[in-house]
Amino acid sequence: xxxxxxxxxxxxxxxxxxxxxxxxxxxxxxxxxxxxxxxxxxxxxxxxxxxxxxxxxxxxxxxxxxxxxxxxxxxxxxxxxxxxxxxxxxxxxxxxxxxxxxxxxxxxxxxxxxxxxxxxxxxxxxxxxxxxxxxxxxxxxx
Amino acid sequence: xxxxxxxxxxxxxxxxxxxxxxxxxxxxxxxxxxxxxxxxxxxxxxxxxxxxxxxxxxxxxxxxxxxxxxxxxxxxxxxxxxxxxxxxxxxxxxxxxxxxxxxxxxxxx
Numbered sequence: 001x002x003x004x005x006x007x008x009x010x011x012x013x014x015x016x017x018x019x020x021x022x023x024x025x026x027x028x029x030x031x032x033x034x035x036x037x038x039x040x041x042x043x044x045x046x047x048x049x050x051x052x053x054x055x056x057x058x059x060x061x062x063x064x065x066x067x068x069x070x071x072x073x074x075x076x077x078x079x080x081x082x083x084x085x086x087x088x089x090x091x092x093x094x095x096x097x098x099x100x101x102x103x104x105x106x107x108x109x110x111x112x113x114x115x116x117x118x119x120x121x122x123x124x125x126x127x128x129x130x131x132x133x134x135x136x137x138x139x140x141x142x
Numbered sequence: 143x144x145x146x147x148x149x150x151x152x153x154x155x156x157x158x159x160x161x162x163x164x165x166x167x168x169x170x171x172x173x174x175x176x177x178x179x180x181x182x183x184x185x186x187x188x189x190x191x192x193x194x195x196x197x198x199x200x201x202x203x204x205x206x207x208x209x210x211x212x213x214x215x216x217x218x219x220x221x222x223x224x225x226x227x228x229x230x231x232x233x234x235x236x237x238x239x240x241x242x243x244x245x246x247x248x249x250x251x
Contacts, residue, residue, distance in 0.1 A: 015163055018163060019159060019161070019163065022161075040223075043226070050192075051194060054161075054194070054195075058162065100231075102231055105202045105232075105233060106202065106231075107200075107206075108195070108199050109195075110195035111194075114195055
């Protein structure tokens with residue numbers, strides 16, 4: 001039976017915590033045997049988490065000196081990892097995150113695209129003032 | 143982030159991470175450097191193991207700033223992770239990228 005390993009981190013979505021949390025996620029994924037020979041997949045998960053956290057800090061809590069709360073939940077199942085970010089800031093319309101026109105170099109707007117590109121699933125929901133992004137990555141087959 | 147000048151070329155060596163924390167600083171630094179007309183700039187990514195969309199955006203903004211002032215920018219020694227993102231975003235077609243620092247310097251002559 002799948003009894004996932006659970007991690008929960010509660011903090012304010014300050015950019016000060018971006019790097020320590022990125023490193024934590026990276027090292028956690030590196031501990032999963034299935035990712036041992038897949039460094040680019042580890043890079044991808046770290047990047048997806050980084051982009052998701054940065055979006056909450058920069059956009060959901062835009063203009064706030066003291067950033068609002070963020071809850072980070074990580075579940076390590078037998079065959080996949082799930083990373084869930086919850087915040088209470090400005091919600092985001094996923095419909096606006098269109099595929100970027102890569103023939104025009106962009107200074108922004110690639111974060112959500114990276115998340116979709118590097119994770120197997122990314123679902124965003126917003127209701128009752130709470131925004132939830134659930135990202136999932138299946139373990140690579142060796 | 144370290145800045146040095148060598149034979150009329152400015153070299154910015156970025157830190158281990160080029161992310162949302164340092165992207166604004168890189169953009170501001172390049173803006174100041176680009177005030178001088180026809181600035182030759184190399185961004186050396188040798189130490190940078192991780193780059194995100196903010197880092198990519200800062201590099202695009204830097205190139206635009208320099209071109210606006212008749213300058214030019216080359217990128218040297220990107221990590222495999224950076225190369226993956228450049229390929230994915232097609233920025234490898236926008237940036238002049240060199241795996242070797244000497245080649246990057248010579249490209250300005």
